[in-house]
Amino acid sequence: MAHMTAVPALNVEGLTVEFRTRSGIVRALDNVSFSVEKGETIALVGESGSGKSVTAYAVMGILDPAGRVTAGRAMLGGLDLLAAKPSQLADVRGREIAMIFQNPRTALNPIRPVGRQIADVLIRHGNVPRNEAPAQAIEMLRAVGITDPVRRAKAYPFEMSGGMCQRVMIAIALAAKPSLLIADEPTTGLDVTTQAVIMDLVSDLAKDLGMATIFITHDLALAGQRSARIVVMHAGHVVEVAPTKELFAHPRHPYTAELIAATPDAAASLDQLASIPGSLPDLRRVDLPNCRYSERCPRKTDECDRPLPRPDPGATHIVACWNPLP
């Protein structure tokens, strides 16, 4: 298949993350593996608490101090991001990988004009001379579709709407033309009309720059619209990876099927929508089952207590399940 030969922009293998808390060790990620190719957009999908954001933070090296990567690799070109020195990471972040955060209002610096915040990145990572940075920052604002960029460059985040702040974040993320963009719920809290415009903007810019994009969302419909492949996560496990069309047509993991059935769609009525029974298991438990979905799963068999099946690294459709749907 195509993506076996293509060079991955980022290859995450066996990523395992723990958080130490007062009430025990939270095993937030367990053996998470996926890859994204140059120019490709993939989506990480799952409920809150499934480990989507922790995955992004671990790759970016910005985990909370309580969190610890206990195993795994995240290869960006020849560099393992999880083993890199802080100074190496500081050079890579912003230049090679950039991130768009969930809430633009809290992620932007509230006491610095937005034009300056873009210029900062240009100077640090974009090899732009100090005196040219402000003018280039204005160009960046224009590129993300902000009207009257000269005046807006002097504005503070609180003077702008949520959609505008998100555009500024995108401008900051793309200032140094990174090869990998991680967008963590970039449109949560925005209106649907603004959401469509922002998502168009991200995909257009990604296409222009040939950037690999990891799009994190809980909205399955939005993920389906915007990505070539989908990685479904549940309680810190990757449960299914498949090309988008195939995932919707033939979901194989029971959780994916339930998730699709629960998503409100144009055709369904409220009675037809299924709810997913149970909730995420407590990740502090010592006796966590091998399959973390097994306690909610309608297809559970005795086999499910075994360690999860090893996925075939060459397969395009990966399912971490002993009794998948046909």
Add this chain to the structure above:
Amino acid sequence: MTVLLDVAEFSKLFPVGGVPGPIARLRRRFAGGPEKLPKVYAVDDVSFVINEGETVGLVGESGCGKSTLVRALTRLIDASDGSVKFGPRELSLTPSRDFARDPDRARIQMVFQDAGDSINPRFTAFDAIADPLRRLRKMRGKALTQRVEVVASQCGLPLQFLSRFPHQLSGGQRARVGIARAIAVEPDLLVLDEPTAALDVSVQVVILQLLQRLKHEFGMSYLFVSHDLSVVRLLCDRVLVMYLGKIVEAGPAAEVFAHPLHPYTQALVAAVPRLGENVTERLRLTGEPMSPIDPDPKVCRFSGRCPRGTDACKTAMPALRRFGHRQVACHFAEEFLVQP
């Protein structure tokens, strides 16, 4: 059908930059400055009805005046103009300050957006649900305990959770506490402000099904505010679409979403991602909404962003016109009506 709530020519204006003090006003008068203060037209001349047992959806972008309208209807703030009739009673005559102790207070209740933020963190689930019963129904002791337990189980909240604090509950359980608190005093009208916005899809379905069941059981009317159109379509009989303080379209939910007439509704419906659908060439809104501060009364609020707009839209504000059981505020509604 009996009309439960009749809102007529309702407006809410906010002065910009606060009300000036006496010295500022004197200075303004002697300097010959403009007498009129600039005002934000949050809700501007809005009329609609909610029938008994009906679920009405209210959709629109943030900043369109949904929340202001809802806060005025639930009598948390006072209207600037217009009437709000609740059954036979004119509510806008009672100041919101006095309405808090009014016997009709219990009949209009609200479920707030984020149950995590709208429940007192120092109240247990029991206290949160009991609070309106104590204040509005003067319930005490055993009767109170019984009523709280009945409502909690109606909302699917296990009784052992009643002694927990909000931070010890999951998002879905908090949403149940918020709903239980609102229906405890048996309201006729329940106003729901994005009750599922903070929830995962798996939990959202359960909460929506719960709301549907409660409505059938108790015959309440709902005003359901949301910007998630796929949720509104599931739950609502009728839908009102707001844009910058005005209602631009109203009608049966299924029809409005299947065949939107106003260009804004068309853009809104086109922007909703659907399962398993690729991004096609869709209607896109460009530009920013116009300022809600003293908007020109002769200009359509949507002009400038409207793909259909012509010069006519800049000289006359389109009125909300009736077409069968649908209403649209657009000069070109007829055009969109004939198109399949």
